Amino acid sequence: xxxVIQSPRHEVTEMGQEVTLRCKPISGHNSLFWYRQTMMxxxxxxxxxxxxxxxxxSGMPEDRFSAKMPNASFSTLKIQPSEPRDSAVYFCASSTxxxxxxxxxxxxxxxxx
Amino acid sequence: SQQGEExxxxxxxxxxxxxxxxxxxxxxxxxxxxxxxxxGRGLVHLILIRSNEREKHSGRLRVTLDTSKKSSSxxxxxxxxxxxxxxFCAPGRNEKLTFGTGTRLTIIP
Numbered sequence: 001x002x003x004v005i006q007s008p009r010h011e012v013t014e015m016g017q018e019v020t021l022r023c024k025p026i027s028g029h030n031s032l033f034w035y036r037q038t039m040m041x042x043x044x045x046x047x048x049x050x051x052x053x054x055x056x057x058s059g060m061p062e063d064r065f066s067a068k069m070p071n072a073s074f075s076t077l078k079i080q081p082s083e084p085r086d087s088a089v090y091f092c093a094s095s096t097x098x099x100x101x102x103x104x105x106x107x108x109x110x111x112x113x
Numbered sequence: 114s115q116q117g118e119e120x121x122x123x124x125x126x127x128x129x130x131x132x133x134x135x136x137x138x139x140x141x142x143x144x145x146x147x148x149x150x151x152x153g154r155g156l157v158h159l160i161l162i163r164s165n166e167r168e169k170h171s172g173r174l175r176v177t178l179d180t181s182k183k184s185s186s187x188x189x190x191x192x193x194x195x196x197x198x199x200x201f202c203a204p205g206r207n208e209k210l211t212f213g214t215g216t217r218l219t220i221i222p
Binding site: 043056091093095100101106107 | 201209210212
């Protein structure tokens with residue numbers, strides 16, 4: 001398996017634009033996590049899904065952020081409109097069941113100018 | 114909060130020495146995981162210890178768990194330059210996986 005695949009690896013966008021980050025979890029994994037990492041705030045859990053259903057989105061910073069998981073092999077994190085303070089590395093991770101090791105993607109480095 | 118807090122924030126040691134990092138948490142847990150992050154990369158799982166275990170080994174890694182003190186430690190023996198990374202703990206009670214700010218470990222050749 002190729003592991004968790006995130007795209008794009010890098011994204012530079014202008015303030016106000018819509019940004020969509022994509023994640024393909026490892027086949028057979030039924031939990032998926034989205035994280036944001038910055039120097040100031042560390043690694044924050046934004047939202048996680050189990051069997052494609054959002055379980056906890058309490059970490060989503062505001063209504064500009066939304067996440068979907070239309071099927072077991074694909075998830076998106078959308079920011080609309082984007083702001084400079086959204087600049088961060090966004091990670092997706094997946095795991096096989098509720099409490100086992102998680103596998104992380106390589107991350108998407110987002111820069112909003 | 115289920116989140117763990119790693120201590121120290123940063124640690125620098127000579128290659129070959131042992132490195133010890135600590136994790137404290139506040140809630141009851143079912144298990145605790147440790148992860149490593151190399152600069153610019155995603156986290157990599159190192160080891161999981163269950164709440165009914167006190168110690169676990171994996172290669173040069175030794176993890177202890179004291180549920181009465183709500184703390185865990187990660188020991189890396191005979192450190193190598195390749196161990197330079199950030200280390201995170203993740204106390205687990207349910208499927209929610211959260212992390213602290215990590216310990217930045219630097220191995221000096």
